[in-house]
Amino acid sequence: EVQLLESGGGLVQPGGSLRLSCAASGFTFSSYAMSWVRQAPGKGLEWVSAISGSGGSTYYADSVKGRFTISRDNSKNTLYLQMNSLRAEDTAVYYCAIKGGIAVAGSFDIWGQGTMVTVSS
Amino acid sequence: DIQLTQSPSFLSASVGDRVTITCRASQGIGSYLAWYQQKPGKAPKLLIYAASTLQSGVPSRFSGSGSGTEFTLTISSLQPEDFATYYCQQLNSYPLTFGGGTKVEIK
Numbered sequence: 001e002v003q004l005l006e007s008g009g010g011l012v013q014p015g016g017s018l019r020l021s022c023a024a025s026g027f028t029f030s031s032y033a034m035s036w037v038r039q040a041p042g043k044g045l046e047w048v049s050a051i052s053g054s055g056g057s058t059y060y061a062d063s064v065k066g067r068f069t070i071s072r073d074n075s076k077n078t079l080y081l082q083m084n085s086l087r088a089e090d091t092a093v094y095y096c097a098i099k100g101g102i103a104v105a106g107s108f109d110i111w112g113q114g115t116m117v118t119v120s121s
Numbered sequence: 122d123i124q125l126t127q128s129p130s131f132l133s134a135s136v137g138d139r140v141t142i143t144c145r146a147s148q149g150i151g152s153y154l155a156w157y158q159q160k161p162g163k164a165p166k167l168l169i170y171a172a173s174t175l176q177s178g179v180p181s182r183f184s185g186s187g188s189g190t191e192f193t194l195t196i197s198s199l200q201p202e203d204f205a206t207y208y209c210q211q212l213n214s215y216p217l218t219f220g221g222g223t224k225v226e227i228k
Contacts, residue, residue, distance in 0.1 A: 035217070037165075044222040045157075045165065045208050050215065059215040062122070095164055105171040106212045107155035111164035 002026035002110050004096050009115030016086050016119070022079040022096030022112055030054070030074040033099035035108060036081050038092035038117075046092070049081065050099060064090075086119045093117075123147055123211050127220035133228045140196040142223045144209035149189045153213035156185055156194045159222075160205045168207075169194065199225070 008020040022034070035050040049070040050059045058070050069082040079096050093116050097108035124147040134140050144154065152172040157165040167176045169185035172192055182197045196203055204227055209220040 037219075044206075045159075045210075045219040047210075047217040047219060050217065059217075061216050100170075104167065104176065105153065105155070105174070107167050107170035107176075108157075108165070108210070109167045109170075109176065111166075114164055 002098070004098070004110060004112035006094065006096055006112045006115040009094065009117045011118045011120065012086055013121050014087060014119055017082070017084045018086065018117060020081040020083065020094055020096075020115060020117070022081075024077045024079065024098075027098070029072075029077040032101065033106075034072060034079045035097050035099050036070065036079075037095045037097055037108070037111075038090075039095070039114075040089070040092040043092075048094070051079070083117070086117075088119050091117060091119045122216055123150060123214060123218055125209055125211055125218055125220035127207075127209055127223050130221060130223060132223055132225045134199050134225060135228045136199055136201060138199045138228075140199050140203075140225060142194045142207055142209075144187075144192045144194070144220050146190045146192075146211055150211045150213035152188050153211055154185075154187070154192050155210045155212060156183075157208045157210065158203075158205045159208065165208065196225075201227075 005023045036048040051070045067085045093114040095114045096112045098110040100109040126145045154172045156169040159165040173185045206224045
């Protein structure tokens with residue numbers, strides 16, 4: 001069974017840092033691009049970042065560019081999101097998702113359960 | 122960046138109703154559009170990809186259409202389990218973007 005399990009969320013002060021992890025199982029992790037999507041309380045979905053299967057290509061939303069870094073360790077089947085210089089507006093549930101291949105035209109067909117990040121003093 | 126505008130943002134409907142949600146892109150995206158359903162406290166679920174292809178396991182009352190800049194999601198006969206929020210997403214180019222969402226509530 002394909003599974004994604006996020007961890008690393010919590011309460012952090014403005015200006016602080018946090019690293020999220022997404023442990024993947026049940027599929028060939030290195031074959032798929034992965035993405036992070038967030039959802040602020042009571043708000044809609046916001047795409048945050050993506051990374052290719054090899055890790056050689058990365059993409060970011062303007063709102064996090066220069067502050068967040070996406071990476072992956074294919075030997076550990078794990079996706080990461082390093083978040084620095086955190087702001088109150090980064091408060092959200094963070095989901096990792098598989099950016100599916102040709103079969104689903106690159107859509108996000110599998111999602112984790114999410115991890116909550118709260119930025120507050 | 123490509124902006125997606127969903128309408129309506131809120132919809133009140135009854136069981137059995139036919140429901141249509143529209144998603145407009147600020148520039149042409151071909152058929153690189155997906156639709157997701159999200160229920161409170163849960164992760165989004167992929168319903169439709171490539172604008173009109175039903176994801177495996179999704180009931181046939183859901184359908185998608187459109188290409189270029191205008192897309193629709195239709196629920197032919199609304200069921201109790203369909204009350205949720207629906208999002209469109211463009212996958213044509215980075216940064217990937219979502220529409221603002223349409224909340225479907227019980228009338």
